[in-house]
Amino acid sequence: MNSRKEQLAAFNRLLDIMDELREQCPWDKKQTLESLRHLTIEETYELADAILDNDLQEIKKELGDVLLHIVFYAKIGSEKKAFDIADVANSISDKLIDRHPHIYGDVIVENEEEVKRNWEQLKLKEGKESVLEGVPKSLPAVVKASRIQEKVAGVGFDWEVPQQVWEKVQEELSELNEEIKAGNKENTEKEFGDVLFSMINYARFIGVNPENALEKTNKKFINRFQYLEKAAKKEGKQLADMSLTEMDVYWEESKKFFR
Known part of the structure; x- marks a missing residue:
């Protein structure tokens, strides 16, 4: 894994790129806090999907997309002279210290619930x-x-x-x-x-x-139903013309592959 020095250098590189894009790229120059909002929500859902799939490489990519948005918002905040990335980092650091008196203070806790x-x-x-x-x-x-x-x-x-x-x-x-x-x-x-x-x-x-439980069930159902569709198509059949009994044969088969 990268050293702390390498991690900081990588983050500094991202900040430099954000500065350049905000100054030179027509699309990036036009963005506002409001215009980025729906994109941020979309990126967050994509990260959530990657986590459910336990796809570590995809998680890494999606975390990068989310991090870009954080840096982008901070850049806009600095242009408005409201806050910058240091203020964002210090704000959360201060909150974490204040909210963890059992680590940074003299409070004693027995377990996670406390x-x-x-x-x-x-x-x-x-x-x-x-x-x-x-x-x-x-x-x-x-x-x-x-x-x-x-x-x-x-x-x-x-x-x-x-x-x-x-x-x-x-x-x-x-x-x-x-x-x-x-x-x-x-x-x-x-x-x-x-x-x-x-x-x-x-x-x-x-x-x-x-x-997570419901989304996993959603994905399982999608996989099973798509297996049903493909199996029926191979047999030259249309689902709309099949009885539930006929479809159930393929549905039961799908359970062997998608649990």
Whole structure:
């Protein structure tokens, strides 16, 4: 691996290139904080995909794309005389030191859970009125639900054991079933949301990341369905003309390759 000197030299090279592009490239010169926003979100999702695929080379590339965006935002910030890359780095360094008194202070913690609780308490001392202020409004719903539950748990608002959460899931499923039988669309939607929220909470208790779990299932389904499509095509068949029984033969075959 590279030495710290080589790492700093590489980062300095990136900063120099960013300066040159901002000055000389027509596209880079036009970009603003707002115009980069959707691109940053896209790059973040691409990084997330690479992580789920456990593709280390792709992770390296996508991290580079995300790092470029951070440097780009800092460059624009310096042009506005608001902040530069040093301010960004110092800001996060100061936050990390303040939020880790068990490392840089005299606070003693026993485990990871105590670290999380201290983290949320420190945020409130910094002036936040709610532990939920740090949850971005634009997060996808599954991720948002997970973050909400993690944050309130950090201040002690939580179940004690997984069995309690599972019983809550069962309760919500029962309530959903009642609304479905009653034919109340609005209440059915609410209860369905409650079921999802309780399942996401249960996932936390059993050590499963719900977003990752669902995305892995999405990918598995895509792979299996595309296997079905290709197998049918080889046989000269169209899916629309096949019965479910016929399609199920190929679907069961796909499970041998995509688990």
